[in-house]
Amino acid sequence: MIRAFFLSIGQFGDRAFLIVFAKSLGLTFALFALLGGGAWAWAQSLAATQGADGWLSALAGFAALLAVFAAGWLLFRAIAIGVMMVFAEEIVVAVERKHYPQALAEARHVGMARAAMMGLGSAARAVVVNIVVLPLYVVLLVTGVGTIALFLVVNGWLLGRDLAEMVAARHLPTAAMRGWRASTRMERFTLGVAGTGLFMVPILNLAAPVLGAAMATHLFHGKQA
Secondary structure: OHHHHHHHHHOOOOHHHHHHHHHHHHHHHHHHHHHHHHHHHHHHHHHHHOOOOOHHHHHHHHHHHHHHHHOHHHHHHHHHHHHHHHHHHHHHHHHHHHHOHHHHHHOOOOOHHHHHHHHHHHHHHHHHHHHHHHHHHHHHHHHOOHHHHHHHHHHHHHHHHHHHHHHHOOOOOHHHHHHHHHHOHHHHHHHHHHHHHHHOOOOHHHHHHHHHHHHHHHHHHHHHO
8 A cells, every 4th residue: 555655746747647637626526616505505595585684685695605514524524425436547558658567458348328327326325324324423423533444434335345356357357356356355445434534634635536537547556566
């Protein structure tokens, strides 16, 4: 994992990495802006149906925006990885071209449609599972570290699955995926915890999706070797 992290950091300045970083970050923030705008409009519309007007309507809009920002710790990770899955193959190809040329020559193109479906599935799982676990997050707040630990475990499991499978899809037939999943549980979980940890570090969290995709590529080929 340490080797995968430093190799990924070392390649971050590559043109392919920077292009995907810019595209995924721009689209992520655009989706956040749409979500915030939609929440504002919905809150004002709801306030209007209740007869509120003027400053009360504006207050309802601000409250909706605050709710979106308050959920940012979950939404950013879900949306950023979902968006990243769409462009992830460009990162995987860049890593394989530099470090695993033989694997690149034998890889299959995943395709935008499948990548988009994987991205939507990733985002949906992250939101649904974290909402289900939310009461435990709240209860564990009294422990000081329990909420963070549970967040790492839950999202490590989810993120490791998503990052690893986007690489495996290029190299393994569908029939072999189940056996591969069973044999890589610990590696995928470790990858996911590391990626989730990156999302919790200010500034570095912006690069976490790209670094996670690169790390997943190194770990997949390291395991295959």
